[in-house]
Amino acid sequence: MPLEIVKYGDPILRTKGKQVSKITPEIEQLVTDMLETMRENAGVGLAAQQVGKAIQLTVIDTRQTDRPSTLEIDGKAVEPASMMPLVLINPVVNEAEGEQIGPEGCLSFPEITAEIRRADRVRVEATNLKGERFRFHCTGLLSRAAQHEVDHLNGILFIDRMDSATKAGLSGRLKRLQKETKKNLKRR
Numbered sequence: 001m002p003l004e005i006v007k008y009g010d011p012i013l014r015t016k017g018k019q020v021s022k023i024t025p026e027i028e029q030l031v032t033d034m035l036e037t038m039r040e041n042a043g044v045g046l047a048a049q050q051v052g053k054a055i056q057l058t059v060i061d062t063r064q065t066d067r068p069s070t071l072e073i074d075g076k077a078v079e080p081a082s083m084m085p086l087v088l089i090n091p092v093v094n095e096a097e098g099e100q101i102g103p104e105g106c107l108s109f110p111e112i113t114a115e116i117r118r119a120d121r122v123r124v125e126a127t128n129l130k131g132e133r134f135r136f137h138c139t140g141l142l143s144r145a146a147q148h149e150v151d152h153l154n155g156i157l158f159i160d161r162m163d164s165a166t167k168a169g170l171s172g173r174l175k176r177l178q179k180e181t182k183k184n185l186k187r188r
């Protein structure tokens, strides 16, 4: 079942996610629903906070776009598409190297995109749905998506990564979105 996406202005987006200690049937169902929600909205990634759950869980699927990515496991190149969709439980991003600047959007910020500076290459470590810890290195869009999603799990949003001029240019739209979200929250 597709879920409603939480928009900017909802405090849950600023809440750090709790560790997932056990992969329960509820977690499995949430993953299924998050994958459906991501696909329905043509998103590249979706964090649990964006569907109202502050836990360390995110899904990524870079097949939605043709922007390039690379992926390596134990130093060996792997076709990124063969790993999609990625389910990352309790993920950690580290070993950041290099830099990429490119357009980025977020399903919690409809119609807002901006150039965001990110590391080019990162190492991602996470648990899969079988409860196994796995690791990979990635670059390009996949690396960008992993950094964006792991930020979400820590309550960090892409507007925090914008340079100040870009953020200032968007401030009117951001304020309107925030106001509208708060109004909708009160109505519930």
Ligand code: ZN
Residues within 6 Å of the ligand: 105, 106, 107, 108, 148, 152
């Ligand atoms: Zn996002």
